[in-house]
Each structure stands twice: as structure tokens, then as C-alpha cells.
């Protein structure tokens with residue numbers, strides 16, 4: 144990594160006290176029995192913090208604290224929980240600039256995008272704070288004259304979360320919001336690459352008045368330790384994971400021994416389809432949003448772009464002209480649109496997909512090479528993509544847009560569905576019968592129609608097939624943290 148400017152993170156913050164490097168357990172800030180691990184700015188390669196590295200035993204103590212706190216937290220009324228969650232939301236938004244700065248420093252995304260993530264992430268706390276007042280049970284007409292049937296909704300208990308580095312704020316709040324609203328307590332284990340955004344949530348939870356032990360952040364460099372403790376500790380009743388399908392499988396196997404309730408938001412391989420009756424300019428803008436958001440490092444990014452033959456060349460040219468204008472730069476640089484990738488492995492994967500595609504006949508019409516320094520990569524477009532190429536079956540998770548040509552609706556639906564994944568999909572078309580046919584035929588949990596951006600707290604986000612289990616966001620999202628109890632009373 145070439146010598147670059149050092150990141151003096153504290154000096155960039157309006158409120159430096161937001162920056163924490165100890166783990167947040169039971170309302171206390173604790174050091175790690177395993178020492179510390181480094182947090183690196185991916186744009187510059189410099190160490191920006193050294194964070195507490197907790198042992199598995201310390202993670203177990205955080206679970207004990209969450210277990211002890213949960214019983215009383217569940218006694219709070221929904222309205223009382225709503226009030227403190229609203230305060231947490233307000234404090235996130237009041238400190239949006241600083242939370243965005245911390246996020247850009249450790250994850251690399253452009254500052255404007257990082258601030259956008261803070262608003263997106265805070266939106267889950269706001270939304271589920273409101274839902275806390277609307278957890279309804281039901282009465283059911285008895286099956287006998289002397290029987291009365293009621294259904295109660297009660298919090299599951301201690302919820303444990305493992306989240307990825309690509310949305311280090313929103314992936315936690317998308318879980319903690321409904322969990323706390325439901326009356327659960329929460330132990331978050333963030334990715335080792337991006338712990339600071341999780342720790343600042345602990346700082347603000349404390350300031351907002353969330354009781355000690357209800358929200359905890361355990362930082363550790365050994366990811367499997369947390370996973371095993373969460374899956375094997377009998378005090379944990381719910382595991383909620385966001386990350387790769389590969390790790391999701393590992394966790395599901397580990398959770399099986401306790402038959403633990405799991406929510407899984409896993410990998411994707413999103414098709415982005417442009418039909419010949421599409422608004423091409425809109426489709427180009429949608430493709431850019433969908434492909435290059437977070438530098439292609441989202442599970443809902445377009446991974447395969449299918450363009451009908453009649454508009455293939457026009458779309459490819461328009462896309463190339465627009466992408467060529469995108470600014471690749473340090474996330475703190477004015478006007479930056481594409482920051483660095485998270486690590487060298489991510490760069491290697493993008494390079495590998497391009498090399499593979501070229502070897503199998505694709506043409507690189509834009510980009511195709513690493514940036515001038517470190518972890519930057521030029522936004523890349525390839526034409527002549529075919530199902531034999533790696534990006535047809537593997538998630539690139541980087542700024543690579545492969546363009547496939549197709550002839551008929553039937554052909555492209557078959558191509559789009561030919562994957563083990565089923566998270567997000569997108570298409571651009573105008574004909575109503577075609578829109579209806581395609582949205583029903585796509586085997587995905589999410590379908591964007593004439594839009595490349597589907598992320599919102601008010602909708603049920605989640606995948607089918609090997610992209611996951613359960614839904615996050617919308618009024619459905621709170622069900623993941625509730626148990627349903629059937630009460631039969633003889634009168």
C-alpha cells in the first residue's frame with residue numbers, strides 16, 4: 144500500500160466523544176482479553192483505530208447481561224419502548240455528519256453515500272419504534288362453548304446479530320430496531336473491518352436512555368468465536384445474520400443443535416433486464432444506481448445485465464458514456480462517486496471475473512484495471528457476456544457490469560432464474576402485459592420494475608432460494624423477533 148495521507152479521525156468529528164474503541168457491554172465500555180485489532184481506512188491503508196478484541200468468554204458475559212436485562216425490558220409498554228427508540232433515532236440524525244464520517248473512514252464509501260446510509264439505517268429505528276405500539280394479539284372463536292381462544296405475541300428473548308462490512312450502520316439497525324421494539328435484548332457482533340459504526344450506535348443508545356444490557360456491541364477479530372457462542376449459548380433465542388450464503392450455511396448448521404430461530408439475509412446474483420420497449424435513459428440511470436452503489440458491494444447490486452438485442456448497442460454506448468464520467472476517489476474527496484473496495488481479496492475477485500470473461504470471449508469496452516493506488520478499481524463494462532462466465536454464477540461484489548444479449552422474454556426469464564440465489568431482480572419495460580408476466584415469473588424476493596433502487600425500511604426485504612430466510616423491514620420485520628402463544632381457556 145503506497146504511503147498516503149493519514150486519517151486523523153477525531154479531528155474530522157464535530158463530537159469526538161462519539162468515537163469508541165472499547166466494546167459496549169451492559170452499559171460499560173470494556174477492553175478485550177485478546178488485546179485489540181486494527182481498523183484500517185481502505186482508501187489510504189492507514190490504521191484509524193485499535194478496537195477491543197473480546198474473547199469468547201467475554202461474548203458469553205455480554206449474552207448474560209442481555210439475558211438479565213431482557214425480562215424488565217419486555218415489561219416496558221410498547222409506548223415506552225417507542226419513546227426511547229425515537230430518542231435514539233433523533234440522536235442518530237442529529238449526529239448524521241459524524242456518523243457518516245466514521246463510516247466513510249472505516250468502510251470507504253463516499254461521504255454523501257455514507258450519510259445516506261445513516262439516514263437509511265436510522266429509518267429502521269424510527270419505523271420500528273412506531274411498530275412497538277402495534278404488536279397485536281388476537282381472539283379466535285372457541286371450538287367449544289366453554290372454550291376461549293386467545294393468541295399472544297411475546298418477545299423471543301435474547302437476539303444475537305452478525306453483520307457484514309458493506310452497510311456497517313444499516314445492517315445492524317435493520318435488526319436492532321425490530322428486536323428492541325418487540326421487547327428483545329440484543330448482542331451485535333459487527334464485521335471486524337467496520338466496528339466503529341456499531342460502537343457509535345452503543346454511544347447513542349446509552350445517551351438515548353436504552354437500559355443497560357438491552358443493546359450490546361461485542362467486537363472481535365475471530366468471527367467464528369462469536370458465531371459459535373451465539374449458536375451454542377442456551378440464553379440466545381434468536382440468531383439474525385446478514386452476509387454471504389457460505390457463512391449463512393455454517394451458521395444454520397451450528398444453530399440446528401439448539402433448533403434456534405434464524406433470520407438469514409444472504410448473497411445475491413441480481414439480474415437487471417432491459418427490454419426493447421424500455422426508456423433507455425431511465426434504464427441507464429437505473430443500472431448505474433443498481434450496479435455501482437457502494438462500488439458494487441451490495442447484495443442487491445445488478446450482477447448480470449441482460450439487454451434485448453434491438454437496443455443492446457444503444458444501451459451499451461449510453462451506459463459507457465455515463466460510467467466514463469464517474470469519479471473514482473477517496474470517499475472524503477469532493478464529488479467522489481466510487482470509493483475503494485474493502486480489501487485486496489475483493490480487488491482480486493473483480494480482476495478474476497474480468498480475466499475469466501475475456502478468456503471466454505467477452506470484450507472490455509470500459510475500465511478493466513485497478514486504480515492508481517491501493518484498493519481502487521476503475522468501473523468496468525464488458526460486452527459479449529455469456530452464461531459460461533464466472534459472474535453468471537458468482538457474485539462479483541465490485542464495479543463490474545457484464546452485458547448479456549437476449550432475444551425473447553421466455554429466454555431471459557429462464558436465464559435470470561438460472562441461479563441458486565433469489566434476492567433482488569430488476570427490469571425495465573413499458574408494456575403492461577409484459578410487466579405483469581415478468582414480475583410474476585422472476586424467482587426473487589424483491590423485484591424492481593423501472594427502478595434500480597429498492598432499499599427502504601417500509602418494505603419487506605429478503606430473499607428466496609439460497610439468498611435467505613425471513614424478511615427485514617416493513618411491519619413483517621418485527622415478526623422475526625416475536626413468538627406466537629396460543630392460549631385456550633376453559634370457562
Ligand SMILES: NC(=O)C1=CN([C@@H]2O[C@H](COP(=O)(O)OP(=O)(O)OC[C@H]3O[C@@H](n4cnc5c(N)ncnc54)[C@H](O)[C@@H]3O)[C@@H](O)[C@H]2O)C=CC1
Pocket residue numbers: 305306307308309332333334335366367368369370371385386387388390391393394408409410411441442538540566610611
Ligand atoms: N442479503 C443481504 O442483505 C446481504 C448479503 N451480503 C453478502 O455477504 C457477502 C459480503 O459480505 P461479507 O461481510 O464479506 O460476508 P461474510 O459472510 O464473509 O461475513 C459476514 C459477517 O459474518 C462474519 N463471519 C464470517 N465467517 C463467520 C463464521 N464462520 N461464523 C460467524 N461469523 C462469521 C464476518 O466476520 C462478518 O461479520 C456477499 O456475499 C454479500 O452478497 C452482504 C450484505 C447484505
Ligand SMILES: O=C(O)[C@H](O)CS(=O)(=O)O
Pocket residue numbers: 309310314440441442443597598
Ligand atoms: O448489505 C446489503 O447489500 C444491503 O442489504 C443492501 S440494502 O439494504 O442497502 O438494499
